[in-house]
Amino acid sequence: MANVAETNPVTSTGGPSWTRWLVVVVPYVWLILFFVAPFLIILKISFSDTAISIPPYTPVFEGFGAIGDFFSQLDFENYIFLTEDPLYIWSYLSSLRIAAISTLLLLLIGYPMALAMARAPSSIRPTLVMLVILPFWTSFLIRVYAWIGILKPDGLLTLLLQTIGLMGPDQQVQIFRTDYAVFIGIVYSYLPFMVLPLYSALEKMDNSLLEAASDLGCPPWKAFWKITFPLSMPGVIAGAMICFIPITGEFVIPDLLGGADTLMIGKTLWTEFFGNRDWPLASAVAVILLIMLVVPIMIFQNQQKKVV
Numbered sequence: 531m532a533n534v535a536e537t538n539p540v541t542s543t544g545g546p547s548w549t550r551w552l553v554v555v556v557p558y559v560w561l562i563l564f565f566v567a568p569f570l571i572i573l574k575i576s577f578s579d580t581a582i583s584i585p586p587y588t589p590v591f592e593g594f595g596a597i598g599d600f601f602s603q604l605d606f607e608n609y610i611f612l613t614e615d616p617l618y619i620w621s622y623l624s625s626l627r628i629a630a631i632s633t634l635l636l637l638l639i640g641y642p643m644a645l646a647m648a649r650a651p652s653s654i655r656p657t658l659v660m661l662v663i664l665p666f667w668t669s670f671l672i673r674v675y676a677w678i679g680i681l682k683p684d685g686l687l688t689l690l691l692q693t694i695g696l697m698g699p700d701q702q703v704q705i706f707r708t709d710y711a712v713f714i715g716i717v718y719s720y721l722p723f724m725v726l727p728l729y730s731a732l733e734k735m736d737n738s739l740l741e742a743a744s745d746l747g748c749p750p751w752k753a754f755w756k757i758t759f760p761l762s763m764p765g766v767i768a769g770a771m772i773c774f775i776p777i778t779g780e781f782v783i784p785d786l787l788g789g790a791d792t793l794m795i796g797k798t799l800w801t802e803f804f805g806n807r808d809w810p811l812a813s814a815v816a817v818i819l820l821i822m823l824v825v826p827i828m829i830f831q832n833q834q835k836k837v838v
Contacts (some may be wrong), residue, residue: 550645618798621797628777632720636720647662647733648732665838681714682705683704711787712784724769731766732758779796780794781800
């Protein structure tokens with residue numbers, strides 16, 4: 531029996547050893563191909579100088595010589611310029627501000643929706659989930675363009691308010707091309723990404739805990755803060771990260787709905803790449819943005835591992 535166990539390629543978990551190896555390797559291969567490799571290419575371009583050529587930059591570290599020769603080819607001028615020009619600093623800060631406010635608004639709107647879905651009869655929950663993901667059936671760009679027709683001064687919102695008598699015939703809604711329009715577009719576009727993780731966490735919650743709290747005389751609002759909300763924290767964190775990270779680098783919504791004063795790093799990045807054709811500087815902007823987003827996530831994950 532011992533010899534049979536030794537020659538059997540099945541692990542103690544019940545599966546072949548190569549299957550476990552494959553499960554571990556595939557995510558790393560995916561990460562290297564679609565994250566590490568593109569990041570290294572952008573990092574390489576960020577150390578280059580602009581040039582009138584195709585592509586519009588001078589390549590760096592073309593060879594693999596001595597270590598001193600390698601570092602002598604690196605040009606940190608682009609990174610130094612980012613710290614000296616207030617435009618980029620304010621773009622980063624404004625992007626973080628808009629992303630933080632938008633994520634908070636998404637949480638305040640999405641949590642009641644997810645809670646109502648989780649407490650709805652099980653027979654209609656699939657229908658409610660379908661209604662949440664229904665906007666994905668339409669192009670993201672078309673949906674943003676639709677908000678232009680709603681929010682512009684002579685748009686549908688102005689017409690509605692004039693029709694119901696809340697505005698005079700000569701008055702118009704002045705929301706388009708402001709930060710308010712950007713917040714509306716972002717909240718509308720990213721709401722499903724907040725609702726679905728919250729619903730997944732709330733739907734798994736044991737409702738008998740709330741019944742026990744009620745039997746012990748705990749009021750509903752206190753039961754929510756002591757039981758429901760703490761148990762839903764994985765969904766809150768997942769939804770916040772899924773929304774905050776892409777919102778920080780958002781380009782389409784602020785470009786179409788925002789005004790000239792709406793500073794976001796995505797617009798600045800697009801201007802440097804396609805307007806000024808300064809690929810090295812744009813790459814440096816992208817590298818800093820990526821570091822700003824990845825480092826806090828890594829720190830948070832390490833803290834979660836320590837807690838577990």
